[in-house]
Amino acid sequence: MTDPLVFIVDDDEDLRDAVLDTLEDTGLSAAGFASANAALEQLDPNWAGVVVSDIRMPGIDGLEVAEKLAELEHPPAIIFCTAYDEYAIKAFKYKAIGYLLKPARKEDLDQALSQAKQLNQLQVKQLRAESANEDSKFVAHSWQGHELIDFSSIYYFRSDQKYLTIVHEEGETLSDQTLKELEKIYPETLLRVHRNTLVNTQHIGSLSKDNEAAYIPFIIIVNS
Numbered sequence: 001m002t003d004p005l006v007f008i009v010d011d012d013e014d015l016r017d018a019v020l021d022t023l024e025d026t027g028l029s030a031a032g033f034a035s036a037n038a039a040l041e042q043l044d045p046n047w048a049g050v051v052v053s054d055i056r057m058p059g060i061d062g063l064e065v066a067e068k069l070a071e072l073e074h075p076p077a078i079i080f081c082t083a084y085d086e087y088a089i090k091a092f093k094y095k096a097i098g099y100l101l102k103p104a105r106k107e108d109l110d111q112a113l114s115q116a117k118q119l120n121q122l123q124v125k126q127l128r129a130e131s132a133n134e135d136s137k138f139v140a141h142s143w144q145g146h147e148l149i150d151f152s153s154i155y156y157f158r159s160d161q162k163y164l165t166i167v168h169e170e171g172e173t174l175s176d177q178t179l180k181e182l183e184k185i186y187p188e189t190l191l192r193v194h195r196n197t198l199v200n201t202q203h204i205g206s207l208s209k210d211n212e213a214a215y216i217p218f219i220i221i222v223n224s
Contacts, residue, residue: 005028005049005050006023006028006051006052006113007033007049007050007051007053008033009036009051009053009054010057011035011054011058012054013034016032018103019032019081019109020032022104023113028113035059035060036053036057036061036062036064037059037060039065040068043076045074049076049077050077052109053066053079054081055080055084062080062082062087063094066078075095079096080099081100082099082100082101085101085146088141092137092146098111136150136152137149137150138150138151138154140166140175142175149168149170152202154166154167155167155168155169155199156197157179157190159178159179159197162176164177179196179198189202
């Protein structure tokens with residue numbers, strides 16, 4: 001199957017039509033489906049298209065769709081478009097290339113679709129191999145949406161008032177997460193060296209304590 005290029009899967013007809021209208025401006029052919037079952041029935045295993053799916057739906061939900069697609073030898077690209085942000089980590093586990101929050105902006109959808117078209121089968125296989133380690137990626141809740149960062153590239157997390165700064169190899173990313181929740185998620189990987197700083201232990205070269213057995217952050221050496 002080569003036409004349509006995009007499957008829209010959403011049980012809300014108004015939202016489904018809104019995404020279809022947005023796609024009309026891009027010149028991409030698309031078809032809308034009110035349920036995941038209906039979309040899967042029409043999906044050819046060799047189809048190299050894009051699935052834009054909601055997550056919470058009656059019957060099979062969007063994550064189950066992603067799981068089924070991931071089992072294919074050549075899975076199509078999947079972009080989630082949902083009103084809920086708590087499924088982002090699970091979504092990226094199934095190698096979603098986009099996670100948009102409703103109402104999705106046209107430019108964000110255009111960017112996600114452009115990225116989907118650029119993915120070749122070799123890239124897909126590489127991404128699936130990386131998914132063997134769920135903690136290999138960190139999902140930052142940035143102002144642009146959900147940004148995927150290689151966890152191994154992150155040096156440390158610094159809390160500054162209501163924002164969290166993620167310092168990594170490519171620069172800095174702001175997020176609305178908290179140090180407390182990150183400590184719960186990564187208890188074996190992150191070390192609190194200060195009330196406002198968590199360090200990725202993968203990048204600690206040496207560490208000392210003061211006379212009160214407190215960590216001294218300025219002597220932590222981050223390996224390049």
